[in-house]
Amino acid sequence: MRIVYIIVKFLTLPGAITHAFFEHMCCRAAKVIVDDARVIQANEMLSHIDHELIKRKGASFDICFIPFFLNLLLGFLTLMYATVTIYYFARFSDVFAWICLYIGISMLTNLFPQVEDVMMLKENFYGKKKGIVSKILIAPFYAIFVAGAYLEKFGITLITSIAFSFAVPYILGTFIPSLYKFIA
Amino acid sequence: MSKDKTKNGGQSENNDYREEMEELARIFKEELDKAVQDAEDAAQIDDLDTIEVEGYNPKELSLDESKKPAAPRSEDMLCECCGERPRGTKKNPDSVFCEDCEAILEKYPYDWKGVLAIVVVLGIVISAFILFASNVPLFSKMKLGDKALTEKKLYTAMTKYDEAVSCINEEDLSQYYGLFAKRVKAEYMLLDMSTALAECNEYLPESVIKLPTFKETRELTADIDEMYASAYSIQNHLADFAASDYEGIIKRLDSLSGKKIYEKNGQYHDETEEDYTPDGTETVYTYNDGWLNLYKYSAARVAEKDEAELIAHLEKTAENSDYLKRLVLPLLASTCVGAGNYEKAEAFLEEIKLQNSESPDCYMIQSMLYRYRDKDYENGLKICDEGLNMLYSLTNGGEIYDQLGYILLTQASLNLIMQAEALTGSQRTDKLDEAFQAANQAASLSSLAEARDLYIILGLALDNTEPYDTAAEEIEMYGDDAIPFSDDVKNYKDGKITLSEIAMSGRYDLQ
Numbered sequence: 009m010r011i012v013y014i015i016v017k018f019l020t021l022p023g024a025i026t027h028a029f030f031e032h033m034c035c036r037a038a039k040v041i042v043d044d045a046r047v048i049q050a051n052e053m054l055s056h057i058d059h060e061l062i063k064r065k066g067a068s069f070d071i072c073f074i075p076f077f078l079n080l081l082l083g084f085l086t087l088m089y090a091t092v093t094i095y096y097f098a099r100f101s102d103v104f105a106w107i108c109l110y111i112g113i114s115m116l117t118n119l120f121p122q123v124e125d126v127m128m129l130k131e132n133f134y135g136k137k138k139g140i141v142s143k144i145l146i147a148p149f150y151a152i153f154v155a156g157a158y159l160e161k162f163g164i165t166l167i168t169s170i171a172f173s174f175a176v177p178y179i180l181g182t183f184i185p186s187l188y189k190f191i192a
Numbered sequence: 193m194s195k196d197k198t199k200n201g202g203q204s205e206n207n208d209y210r211e212e213m214e215e216l217a218r219i220f221k222e223e224l225d226k227a228v229q230d231a232e233d234a235a236q237i238d239d240l241d242t243i244e245v246e247g248y249n250p251k252e253l254s255l256d257e258s259k260k261p262a263a264p265r266s267e268d269m270l271c272e273c274c275g276e277r278p279r280g281t282k283k284n285p286d287s288v289f290c291e292d293c294e295a296i297l298e299k300y301p302y303d304w305k306g307v308l309a310i311v312v313v314l315g316i317v318i319s320a321f322i323l324f325a326s327n328v329p330l331f332s333k334m335k336l337g338d339k340a341l342t343e344k345k346l347y348t349a350m351t352k353y354d355e356a357v358s359c360i361n362e363e364d365l366s367q368y369y370g371l372f373a374k375r376v377k378a379e380y381m382l383l384d385m386s387t388a389l390a391e392c393n394e395y396l397p398e399s400v401i402k403l404p405t406f407k408e409t410r411e412l413t414a415d416i417d418e419m420y421a422s423a424y425s426i427q428n429h430l431a432d433f434a435a436s437d438y439e440g441i442i443k444r445l446d447s448l449s450g451k452k453i454y455e456k457n458g459q460y461h462d463e464t465e466e467d468y469t470p471d472g473t474e475t476v477y478t479y480n481d482g483w484l485n486l487y488k489y490s491a492a493r494v495a496e497k498d499e500a501e502l503i504a505h506l507e508k509t510a511e512n513s514d515y516l517k518r519l520v521l522p523l524l525a526s527t528c529v530g531a532g533n534y535e536k537a538e539a540f541l542e543e544i545k546l547q548n549s550e551s552p553d554c555y556m557i558q559s560m561l562y563r564y565r566d567k568d569y570e571n572g573l574k575i576c577d578e579g580l581n582m583l584y585s586l587t588n589g590g591e592i593y594d595q596l597g598y599i600l601l602t603q604a605s606l607n608l609i610m611q612a613e614a615l616t617g618s619q620r621t622d623k624l625d626e627a628f629q630a631a632n633q634a635a636s637l638s639s640l641a642e643a644r645d646l647y648i649i650l651g652l653a654l655d656n657t658e659p660y661d662t663a664a665e666e667i668e669m670y671g672d673d674a675i676p677f678s679d680d681v682k683n684y685k686d687g688k689i690t691l692s693e694i695a696m697s698g699r700y701d702l703q
Contacts (some may be wrong), residue, residue, distance in 0.1 A: 022309060022312075022313055025305060025306055025310075026306075026310055026313050028303075028306060029302065029307070029309065029310050032300070032306065033302075035300075036298070036299060036300070039298045040298070041294060041298055042297055042298075043297070045300045045301070045302065045306075047303045047305050047306040047309070048303075082313065082317045085321050086320045088320070089320035089321065089323045089324035089327070090320065092324065092327060092331055093323075095370075095405075096334070096370050097327075097330075097331075097334075097367075097368050097369075097370045097371060098368070098369035098370035098373065098400070098405065098406075099368055099370070100367075100369070100400075101367050102367075104319070104320075104323070108316060108320045111316055111317075115313075180331070181331075181338070184328060184331060184335065185332040185336050188328055188332035189336075192329070
């Protein structure tokens with residue numbers, strides 16, 4: 009499965025690079041020691057940053073959540089234009105929309121943290137003598153990260169992100185017309 | 193000679209070297225023996241501390257622990273990064289890095305490829321967002337159109353799609369295949385087959401319609417093509433028949449059922465043509481039974497057959513195609529009202545509402561039910577006003593209002609006639625004048641003979657012969673090409689028929 013993972017990562021290189029960049033950014037912000045910050049490498053560290061173990065709760069959560077959130081946000085913003093133009097308007101001649109579609113899908117494919125990072129998050133929040141409140145608050149994120157990390161490990165996130173891209177015009181259709189009517 | 197000289201000279205040099213080396217070996221041996229002897233003498237001293245040397249105190253010479261040179265360390269105790277300084281920091285004594293390296297690694301420089309990628313991606317994201325924001329009005333109008341289409345509010349949907357078209361630059365219009373696919377669907381549902389086909393041919397190339405996302409459009413256009421082929425071929429077959437030859441027409445239509453139609457370059461032929469042999473390159477259709485039954489209904493109506501026969505033909509028409517069902521439902525409902533079968537008419541009215549809740553036919557049928565069944569002309573008039581207001585607001589008084597408004601204006605006129613018939617004097621005249629105005633508007637929006645004739649009759653009722661005279665001049669001018677006056681106009685002029693009989697005859701409940 010490693011080869012599938014690496015192929016998917018190279019197919020979705022823009023998203024992989026941005027995810028690695030955001031992870032590095034978080035490492036620097038959280039003062040986590042980085043061992044290797046190369047964003048392109050032909051191994052399972054592609055789209056991730058090689059960093060030391062994190063023993064602080066906040067840093068551990070930030071490193072999992074912030075790259076996920078930023079890639080999701082930027083990917084969704086890009087897909088808004090791309091999917092509406094290509095899937096909804098069926099304006100196939102718009103080259104920029106195709107570029108946006110590729111970048112958006114690549115960003116959504118590279119959302120999740122490494123399995124090791126998620127395990128570290130689990131250790132920091134669900135280890136011995138940890139508070140119940142933080143355990144409850146972190147539970148949905150942990151569930152998303154652990155599921156996503158394993159999906160990403162097997163390259164399945166490429167399929168899920170393509171499927172999600174088809175849903176984007178419908179999601180936008182639920183609130184954009186009302187918002188437009190309200191503003192206009 | 194020179195060779196011998198050299199040889200003798202070389203031997204004397206070798207001897208000198210040998211002597212020198214032997215001398216050195218002897219001195220080295222003497223020095224070595226001396227050193228060995230000294231060492232053996234030193235080893236015989238048991239306790240060095242017993243030797244007292246003036247000015248020498250070994251305790252004074254011992255160094256502090258901190259000043260002692262560091263003991264050599266193994267590699268796993270050194271910093272993993274620099275390999276020189278010991279591991280551990282104040283913050284984290286277990287760290288595998290030294291203080292300096294840890295500070296550097298915490299600020300590991302970004303990979304330039306990452307920085308470049310993020311700059312490019314951010315540029316694309318911002319551009320995409322701006323472009324999306326500029327498309328929001330178009331997207332919103334199309335989505336509102338879709339919602340209306342789902343809710344079977346077909347005129348609202350069509351109006352929204354028209355507004356969406358107005359959001360696009362004219363030169364880019366042909367690139368928005370998705371919008372035109374939706375418009376074609378709305379036009380098809382609104383029974384505007386010719387516009388749907390024309391728009392499809394103009395804006396949706398065949399290569400695009402073949403794509404999987406346009407499956408619905410492909411099916412709609414195939415259905416329209418088949419209906420066109422059937423309608424065109426049936427008309428060709430009936431061209432030779434007199435309108436009154438009802439039996440002949442029915443026989444011919446029955447003979448066409450199940451037969452194939454061949455279309456090539458816009459020319460239609462069918463299996464009944466003995467002199468035509470298909471070459472395999474034609475598009476093949478089959479006669480649509482719905483259309484055959486619709487033509488039977490038209491023939492029956494011209495032949496003034498009873499309502500039961502008309503309803504039978506219409507019901508068979510509705511069985512075969514959704515398009516034809518939508519087309520004939522108002523005819524079925526109004527025929528049922530005329531036949532006094534009000535329950536069935538109401539059932540058809542509900543079906544019309546399900547097909548298009550904004551259809552003016554709903555208001556027309558409801559108005560007819562008030563007039564025929566309830567004799568409630570006030571509500572009959574009210575429902576017409578409601579329908580007209582709805583149609584006007586939905587379509588902004590545009591083309592659709594012009595196409596459909598006459599239906600409700602005629603109904604309003606008929607209700608006003610019935611109200612006027614119950615009055616006398618100036619009140620009657622006022623009501624008839626209102627009916628005349630409504631009929632005038634209807635006649636201006638429609639080219640149907642019935643709309644014109646009702647306008648003329650109401651003019652005559654008000655002693656206004658201008659509409660009659662104008663129409664008479666046209667008939668005289670165009671001769672056989674003009675539509676002659678109906679019997680109702682002649683009979684009313686001769687005083688053989690009353691206004692209420694005309695209003696309740698059913699001939700002016702226009703479709």
